[in-house]
Amino acid sequence: xxxxxxxxxxxxxxxxxxxxxxxxxxxxxxxxxxxxxxxxxxxxxxxxxxxxxxxxxxxxxxxxxxxxxxxxxxxxxxxxxxxxxxxxxxxxxxxxxxxxxxxxxxxxxxxxxxxxxxxxxxxxxxxxxxxxxxxxxxxxxxxxxxxxxxxxxxxxxxxxxxxxxxxxxxxxxxxxxxxxxxxxxxxxxxxxxxxxxxxxxxxxxxxxxxxxxxxxxxxxxxxxxxxxxxxxxxxxxxxxxxxxxxxxxxxxxxxxxxxxxxxxxxxxxxxxxxxxxxxxxxxxxxxxxxxxxxxxxxxxxxxxxxxxxxxxxxxxxxxxxxxxxxxxxxxxxxxxxxxxxxxxxxxxxxxxxxxxxxxxxxxxxxxxxxxxxxxxxxxxxxxxxxxxxxxx
Amino acid sequence: xxxxxxxxxxxxxxxxxxxxxxxxxxxxxxxxxxxxxxxxxxxxxxxxxxxxxxxxxxxxxxxxxxxxxxxxxxxxxxxxxxxxxxxxxxxxxxxxxxxxxxxxxxxxxxxxxxxxxxxxxxxxxxxxxxxxxxxxxxxxxxxxxxxxxxxxxxxxxxxxxxxxxxxxxxxxxxxxxxxxxxxxxxxxxxxxxxxxxxxxxxxxxxxxxxxxxxxxxxxxxxxxxxxxxxxxxxxxxxxxxxxxxxxxxxxxxxxxxxxxxxxxxxxxxxxxxxxxxxxxxxxxxxxxxxxxxxxxxxxxxxxxxxxxxxxxxxxxxxxxxxxxxxxxxxxxxxxxxxxxxxxxxxxxxxxxxxxxxxxxxxxxxxxxxxxxxxxxxxxxxxxxxxxxxxxx
Numbered sequence: 023x024x025x026x027x028x029x030x031x032x033x034x035x036x037x038x039x040x041x042x043x044x045x046x047x048x049x050x051x052x053x054x055x056x057x058x059x060x061x062x063x064x065x066x067x068x069x070x071x072x073x074x075x076x077x078x079x080x081x082x083x084x085x086x087x088x089x090x091x092x093x094x095x096x097x098x099x100x101x102x103x104x105x106x107x108x109x110x111x112x113x114x115x116x117x118x119x120x121x122x123x124x125x126x127x128x129x130x131x132x133x134x135x136x137x138x139x140x141x142x143x144x145x146x147x148x149x150x151x152x153x154x155x156x157x158x159x160x161x162x163x164x165x166x167x168x169x170x171x172x173x174x175x176x177x178x179x180x181x182x183x184x185x186x187x188x189x190x191x192x193x194x195x196x197x198x199x200x201x202x203x204x205x206x207x208x209x210x211x212x213x214x215x216x217x218x219x220x221x222x223x224x225x226x227x228x229x230x231x232x233x234x235x236x237x238x239x240x241x242x243x244x245x246x247x248x249x250x251x252x253x254x255x256x257x258x259x260x261x262x263x264x265x266x267x268x269x270x271x272x273x274x275x276x277x278x279x280x281x282x283x284x285x286x287x288x289x290x291x292x293x294x295x296x297x298x299x300x301x302x303x304x305x306x307x308x309x310x311x312x313x314x315x316x317x318x319x320x321x322x323x324x325x326x327x328x329x330x331x332x333x334x335x336x337x338x339x340x341x342x343x344x345x346x347x348x349x350x351x352x353x354x355x356x357x358x359x360x361x362x363x364x365x366x367x368x369x370x371x372x373x374x375x376x377x378x379x380x381x382x383x384x385x386x387x388x389x390x391x392x393x394x395x396x397x398x399x400x401x402x403x404x405x406x407x408x409x410x411x412x413x414x
Numbered sequence: 415x416x417x418x419x420x421x422x423x424x425x426x427x428x429x430x431x432x433x434x435x436x437x438x439x440x441x442x443x444x445x446x447x448x449x450x451x452x453x454x455x456x457x458x459x460x461x462x463x464x465x466x467x468x469x470x471x472x473x474x475x476x477x478x479x480x481x482x483x484x485x486x487x488x489x490x491x492x493x494x495x496x497x498x499x500x501x502x503x504x505x506x507x508x509x510x511x512x513x514x515x516x517x518x519x520x521x522x523x524x525x526x527x528x529x530x531x532x533x534x535x536x537x538x539x540x541x542x543x544x545x546x547x548x549x550x551x552x553x554x555x556x557x558x559x560x561x562x563x564x565x566x567x568x569x570x571x572x573x574x575x576x577x578x579x580x581x582x583x584x585x586x587x588x589x590x591x592x593x594x595x596x597x598x599x600x601x602x603x604x605x606x607x608x609x610x611x612x613x614x615x616x617x618x619x620x621x622x623x624x625x626x627x628x629x630x631x632x633x634x635x636x637x638x639x640x641x642x643x644x645x646x647x648x649x650x651x652x653x654x655x656x657x658x659x660x661x662x663x664x665x666x667x668x669x670x671x672x673x674x675x676x677x678x679x680x681x682x683x684x685x686x687x688x689x690x691x692x693x694x695x696x697x698x699x700x701x702x703x704x705x706x707x708x709x710x711x712x713x714x715x716x717x718x719x720x721x722x723x724x725x726x727x728x729x730x731x732x733x734x735x736x737x738x739x740x741x742x743x744x745x746x747x748x749x750x751x752x753x754x755x756x757x758x759x760x761x762x763x764x765x766x767x768x769x770x771x772x773x774x775x776x777x778x779x780x781x782x783x784x785x786x787x788x789x790x791x792x793x794x795x796x797x798x799x800x801x802x803x804x805x806x
Contacts, residue, residue: 273666
């Protein structure tokens with residue numbers, strides 16, 4: 023059986039995701055689609071709009087066969103760590119392919135980028151380091167270093183100013199780093215070749231666009247952009263956002279004070295003082311963000327710090343989590359079950375169907391982040407212990 | 415000028431408090447009444463029903479001349495520490511008398527109790543210690559030891575099964591301990607000699623009774639039991655309770671986990687695990703308390719632990735705070751200003767009118783506890799910096 027892996031957040035699952043999933047299947051002749059999906063907190067430093075089990079249902083309804091949780095430690099990390107954790111999970115599950123969206127829709131520029139970096143490694147790393155030390159944000163430091171080495175090749179390089187390309191680049195870089203045999207495949211995003219005759223006109227919108235629409239008007243408006251199953255699931259669940267979690271974030275910043283905040287992952291260079299002052303003065307999340315934003319950090323990076331404060335994710339905990347240490351099964355189709363039976367004996371990591379009694383710091387963070395996510399929407403805690411994998 | 419000190423919570427200020435205040439003035443011929451008042455969290459481990467500035471206004475309207483905050487570290491401590499902090503403040507303010515309510519209304523039994531304990535010190539302390547080690551609650555251990563030494567005197571002893579007598583006893587014990595010249599005076603509580611012709615029939619109810627009535631029905635019902643000024647102030651303010659703060663308490667227990675909870679003041683003997691489990695399972699404060707109550711701890715002691723969790727009051731912080739280190743002026747009358755002018759130069763502690771920039775761990779806790787109190791009622795943080803003393 024051919025298994026193809028995809029890395030997703032499905033926040034929420036929309037027509038663009040459905041297209042990507044079907045294309046991944048078609049292009050790789052896959053029998054099984056394995057989705058590594060972020061849990062309750064996402065790479066941009068935001069809570070997911072609906073809980074991970076609802077998003078798992080969306081994924082299964084959309085054609086995924088296995089939904090595996092990307093643990094908190096990776097789902098809320100910067101691109102290189104996010105990508106590495108994802109690829110390690112797909113590699114552990116013996117995927118033949120990893121399929122990601124990109125602007126160009128071809129693998130060659132990515133391969134050339136990686137090769138060019140490899141042959142100019144010293145220059146590349148030195149340039150990144152000196153930019154970061156100058157206070158330039160990581161994505162910009164990457165861009166500058168990349169620009170620098172681009173003069174040393176005649177072949178086209180991947181455009182790393184595009185967020186989707188950045189993730190694709192890191193997936194491929196991670197695969198090289200861990201010496202995985204996984205093969206990269208890429209699909210052009212909407213706006214380039216991202217068009218499917220089977221979809222009606224204007225049926226694709228980004229997840230960001232959908233969420234904006236959801237919060238600004240009402241749920242019905244986004245129906246056009248989502249598969250019916252996904253839309254129905256979205257309608258039935260409470261919608262989470264930073265607005266709901268801000269009272270807890272604010273309270274915890276006031277409670278902890280700068281000294282304790284400094285122990286939280288990603289908090290550096292005294293930004294804890296800025297957070298503390300802003301929490302005292304601002305009663306909405308938007309106002310808070312306006313008060314703390316700076317040229318030094320991207321909005322995303324600040325939001326990731328805030329997620330870590332909210333969940334109490336400490337530097338000491340982060341230091342304990344290097345690689346995914348389990349495969350947390352969130353959902354599975356009939357097809358997925360056959361596949362799992364065929365590879366079960368060879369899995370290098372334990373398969374976790376439901377959180378039980380254990381001391382894995384990464385799994386404990388997943389459980390805690392679920393409990394804290396639920397605080398904002400009056401959900402019950404302990405769901406990771408109670409919820410079995412969703413079966414299709 | 416004769417200054418008489420009283421120790422109060424005014425939660426809220428009612429006719430019984432008014433009677434006590436007037437009697438204190440009358441019995442001691444006082445020119446000035448100095449009230450040491452708990453801030454936002456009280457000795458029973460509860461948030462005050464209205465903020466400390468509103469309660470200060472009530473106190474001034476009721477005839478107090480100076481309202482000084484009993485810092486968090488003392489206002490939320492067990493009876494001996496609560497009493498000692500209070501007496502140290504009144505002593506620092508050069509009160510001639512301390513006047514407290516008691517069941518009997520006479521000082522002799524208290525003096526005899528202290529003398530009998532002094533002459534039987536070894537037996538007394540040994541008995542307390544062995545009871546506490548057997549898991550008996552502190553008030554009960556005190557009672558047993560007290561019973562034990564009562565055979566060694568013929569004079570009547572104070573009845574320490576009564577909460578009011580316990581505090582009175584500790585005020586007098588503290589005064590001895592710090593070698594204060596302050597003289598104790600006691601007034602019998604309602605039900606014994608606590609009756610004043612000037613008050614209409616059935617006009618006195620306990621603060622607990624008033625709060626119950628407030629939460630069960632509406633504000634108008636308690637009008638009979640409160641001076642009009644106090645009642646009007648109570649009506650205008652949001653009413654705080656554990657119910658409003660429970661979402662934050664629950665969130666923070668889930669976020670901290672047992673390991674971090676164990677660092678909080680008063681948390682011992684693994685009760686952090688019981689709290690953690692109960693937070694996962696219970697969505698109201700009442701349910702939570704039912705789940706964690708035990709024979710080992712009084713309800714009050716558990717609530718005090720919960721206040722410390724809510725405010726992040728750590729064992730390491732508590733260890734830094736031995737005695738009151740400042741006199742925080744919450745409110746003052748014209749009369750109080752004259753008195754303050756007359757003693758200002760001799761005050762052994764700095765007078766703090768408004769919290770400024772400083773590093774006193776006790777004052778930082780007061781400021782933080784205000785901010786956290788405000789989280790439950792959508793109040794603004796930082797009020798300790800912004801609010802000047804209330805002037806009458």
